[in-house]
Amino acid sequence: MKRPAIIALTGSIGMGKSTVAAMFEGAGIPVFDADAEVRRLQQPRGDLIEPIEAAFPGSTGPGGVDRDALGQMVFGDKEALARLEAIVHPAVARARQEFLIEHGNAPLVLFDIPLLFEKGGQENVDAVVVVSAPAEVQRRRVLARPGMTPDKFAHILSLQTPDTEKREKADYVIDTGLPLSETEDAVIELIAVLQKRFS
């Protein structure tokens, strides 16, 4: 059965996945955003509220999952993070399958998957795009975020496949250390290459 070519977009914290995914979307490519799906499912009445509250008492409230509180419970505790992932990731996988069915006639779709290499998902996609910028650019961007500390940043980095390894494993690398307009030009060029490759 014909299905869209699945392009995975990944990259480490602050490398620009969301920004580049928005560029693909702006160019008409359907985008599945794993992180946005997690946020949706963690909102009030979302499917993940009950199981997360049961596993992490006090981590939800009237506003849904309190992500700062939950982050404090899981970042720094490998066992707790694994328990959270076991709740969240199957729900995301289901939503991704539904998305694929919904866009069954598109030639290309983009899956924005922050933990693609960490979870071995690269086997199930047709091409992998990695967003990457110099480490000092990444650091500056991430430390500018509210609530981020050098320790938290270092810890999250330690959980993620190193950028150099991601670049090596990528089919295509998008440089996000450039001015936005240059990255956007590179994205448009890449879409043309992908359309040709998967036509």
Ligand SMILES: CC(C)(COP(=O)(O)OP(=O)(O)OC[C@H]1O[C@@H](n2cnc3c(N)ncnc32)[C@H](O)[C@@H]1O)[C@@H](O)C(=O)NCCC(=O)NCCS
């Ligand atoms: C723990 C939560 C509530 C913290 O939310 P918060 O808004 O504070 O942080 P945010 O989601 O922006 O994550 C910050 C950085 O940590 C990274 N990160 C998030 N979860 C993980 C993880 N399981 N392993 C490694 N890195 C992670 C993100 O890619 C990002 O670079 C949230 O990250 C979450 O629900 N994580 C579990 C689901 C998950 O694995 N999501 C990532 C892929 S879908």
Ligand SMILES: Nc1ncnc2c1ncn2[C@@H]1O[C@H](COP(=O)(O)OP(=O)(O)OP(=O)(O)O)[C@@H](O)[C@H]1O
């Ligand atoms: N050329 C560029 N490409 C992408 N992002 C850029 C570029 N120049 C500056 N930026 C800025 O860098 C930031 C990248 O953040 P973004 O949320 O896209 O990263 P992310 O990889 O999705 O992060 P996280 O893994 O933490 O969710 C944005 O504020 C964006 O405007």
